[in-house]
Amino acid sequence: MVTKKKGQTVDHYHETSKHHHPHGYAAGPGYTDWENQPDSFRTYHPVTRVALPLMADGMPTGYEQLFVPGSVQSLPLDRHGLGGLLELSLAISAWKEYLGERWSLRCHPASGNLHPMEGYLVVPTLAGLAGGIYHYNAMEHCLERRFIPADGAAWDRCFAPGEFFLGLSMIPWRVTWRYGVRSWRYCNLDAGHALAAVGYAAAALGWRARLLSYVADGCLENLLGLRAPAFDAMGRGMGEAEREEPVMLVGIACLPQEEKWQVEPLVQLAKQGSWQGYPNRLTPGEWRSWPLLEEAIRKSRKPATLRYARERPAGPPLLMRGESPLASRLIRQRRSGQSYDGRATLGREGFLRIMDRALVRNRVVPWDLLPWRAQVHMLVLVHRCEGIASGVYLLTRDGEGLQRFRQQSNPVFSWSIPAGTPDSIPLYTLLVGDCRKLAASSACHQEMAADGVFTVAMVVDMKGALQQGGWNYRALHWEAGVLGQMLYLEAEAEGLNGTGIGCFFDDLLTERLGLLGQGWQVIYQFTVGRALVDNRLTTLPAYTLPVD
Ligand SMILES: Cc1cc2nc3c(=O)[nH]c(=O)nc-3n(C[C@H](O)[C@H](O)[C@H](O)COP(=O)(O)O)c2cc1C
Structure with a gap:
């Protein structure tokens, strides 16, 4: 029975959407209904x-x-x-072609390449753009004007100079269609990847992006026009369009000044103006909801909360690379490896640089995006990193996490610090030994987890986190997604590749490490290594026709 206790139903969702070793997979549709695949482009x-x-x-x-x-x-x-911001974040990065089939890839990855995320700009009047709310059409790299304020001058006054907003929403059905109950987790990991993509893109333009996590979902839903009257009226003649959920509002500042981002006045003004256009229907046939997933969505909706204090300690200096590729190239070349060269290696310096980039620092991308303390820690299964013995390591991204881990962990863990690790990187050896088999079996037998140079399992104190409210379930997955995007880009910067792994046996790793029952839950896995290139595929440019 589902009780009404705070956070409990989200916990229940997490348990019910687990893959259990050896053969208990979370409930899915049972087959892939290709005829009914939702369009991954909304317009x-x-x-x-x-x-x-x-x-x-x-x-x-x-x-x-x-x-x-x-x-x-x-x-x-x-x-x-x-x-530029959208081209480096939510846009198409390339097309792939094989035997006459074509599919697009984007700067941010998505589970199964299903892309549940949608983006909306909330902007004042700018050179070449009227003030209002615009949907981003990624297929054509254009804006679709959705909202025209009744009083343009009042609308413009809501924005401090150089500030605007980017709202993210999602269409869970795009992922549920294929993955069933577990898809709500994937959607939220995808949201974290998209958020990080926006953060990196903003940094490349010399701008700053912040997640405005205090905004309530209801408020965001109204601001982005995801309900009445804009969406209610949409069905006429087209059938009911698939629902879009509010996800997050990102404040973006282009000038070095104190950030204001006043949301409430905009929400009020968004009630006085006209909404334009109806969303397209994405699925030719029926689309259906999954009751457990619907319950999780409802129970993890976010109320308004207090603003977090922004400033954090600057943190230790970053380990930097001597050579730097262009950010715009690296962001667009990011790809998920499908299979990996099991002989490739990574040098110790490169490995430690990647660990270092996972640490929260004030005003450094991507961690300046998130206002809360780090909640996600990394179990790192090292396979072939020079100077680092194969084995299982823990990178704690927050002091409290380390304390809790040490109090409750397995007494056989060594807790030694790998030689040559700077004091600033809280990396601990837990067990030494070949853990390739463990990595692959934990990743639902995906060999890439063994063939990478290292594989990460992102762990959280789920019970503790849900005491803050069911909405924190989403926030945990967003943070893991941001961490995933960071790993993708860092892997590329080291001349390697990465792949997010959403398909894993939830309790296998914690059980084998003697951590089961201590509240630690794995919420995402990731492998880094040298991807084997599939030469059968042709790569085509993202946008062939000049649009300006
Ligand atoms: C949350 C998430 C989970 C994923 N899980 C898996 C996985 O279990 N196995 C896999 O081979 N790829 C996985 N991927 C990689 C996606 O299939 C890949 O991102 C997608 O096909 C788009 O390709 P691209 O990353 O090259 O743009 C995952 C990606 C994300 C973001």
Whole structure:
């Protein structure tokens, strides 16, 4: 029976959506209904469309510059800047072709390439763009004008100079269609990846992005026009369009000033104006909801909460790379490996740099996006990193996590510090030995987890986290998604690749490490290594026709 206790039903969802070793997979549709695959591009009709320029090719920012606050000269906030922000975050990054089949990839990954996320800009009047709310059409790299304020001057006054908002929503059905009950987890991991993609893109433009986590879902839903009257009226003649859930609001600032981001006045003004266009229907046939998933969505909806205090300790200096590829190239070349070269290695310096980038620092991307303390820790299964013995390690991303781990952990853990690890990186050896088999079997027998140079299992204190409220379930997955995006880009910067692993046996690793029953839950896995290239596939450019 589902009780009404705070957070409990989300906990129940987590338990019920687990894959259990050896053969208990979470409930799914049982088959893949290809005929009914939802379109991964939403569009609105009829609306005014505004073409966005493609400008990432000319962007001079080096990837390493993203981590040095103030080192990138800010681009002005105009249609060009917005085009660059979206081109490096939510846009298509390439098309793949095989035997006449074509599919697109984007700067941010998504479980099964199903892409549940949608993006909306909330902007004042800018050079070349009227003030209002726009849906981002990733297929055509253009904006679709959804909301025209009744009083444009009052609308513009709500924005501090150089500030605007990017709202993210999601269409869970795109993922539920294929993955059933577990899809709500995937959607939230995907949301974290998308958020991080926005953060990195903003940094490449010399802008700053922050998750405004205090905003309630109801408020965001109204601001983005995801309900009445915009969505209610949509069905006419087209059948009911698939529902979109509010996810998060990101504040973006282009000038070095104190950030204001006043949301409430905009929400009020969004009630006085006109909403344009109806969303397309994504699925040819029936779309259905899963009761357990619907319950999880309801129970993890976010009320308004207090703003977190923003400033955090600066943290130790970052370990930097001597050479830096262009940020715009690295962001767009990111790909998930499908299989990995089981002989590839990573040097110790490269390994430690990646661990270092996982640590929260004030005003350093991507951790400046999230206002809360780190809640996600990393169990690192090292396979082939030079100078680091094969084995299981723990990177604690917050002091409290370390304390809790040490109090409750397995007495056989060594807790030694790998030689040559800087004091600033809280990396501990737990067990030494070959853990490739463990990595692969934990990842539902996906060999990539054994063939990578290392594999990460992201662990959280689920019970403790849910005491804050059911909505924190989503926040945990967003943080894990941000961590995943960081690993993808860092792997590319080391000349390697990464793959997010959402399909894993939930309790296998914690059980084998003697951690089961202590409240630790794995919520995401990730492998880093040298991907084997599939030469049968042809790669085509993202947008072939110039749009500006
Ligand atoms: C949350 C999440 C879970 C994923 N899980 C798996 C997985 O279990 N196995 C796998 O081979 N790929 C997995 N992937 C990789 C996706 O299949 C991949 O991102 C998608 O096909 C798009 O390709 P791209 O990353 O190259 O853009 C996952 C990606 C994400 C973001």
